[in-house]
Amino acid sequence: MRAVNVHDVVPKSLELFLNERAPHAVMKIAEGLPWCYCHVGEELALDHQNSPFLKPSVDPSNAHNLEALLHLLDG
Structure with missing residues (x-):
């Protein structure tokens, strides 16, 4: 679970670069690159x-x- x-x-x-939805051939070529990943779970x-219980905030962080x-x- 994630x-x-x-x-x-x-x-x-991070999905803007390479992720599990990219074609397999592209992922195979890019598998060692630091921005190449896939979600798990x-x-x-x-x-x-x-x-x-959490205060409303406009701070995106x-x-x-x-x-x-x-x-x-x-909860």
Whole structure:
């Protein structure tokens, strides 16, 4: 399982390069490159804006906050 905050742009930004949706031949050529990766496990989408215990914020970095993610997993 892979827990992801739906408002976190970091897990989505790496998809702009090479990921598991690229053709196999392209991934084989690029497999040693540092920006080549694939997601693992099933995605568990969490939304920090749905929690009544987290303060609302317009700061986009809050979506990448480990404490908030752990709170969502616990709740």
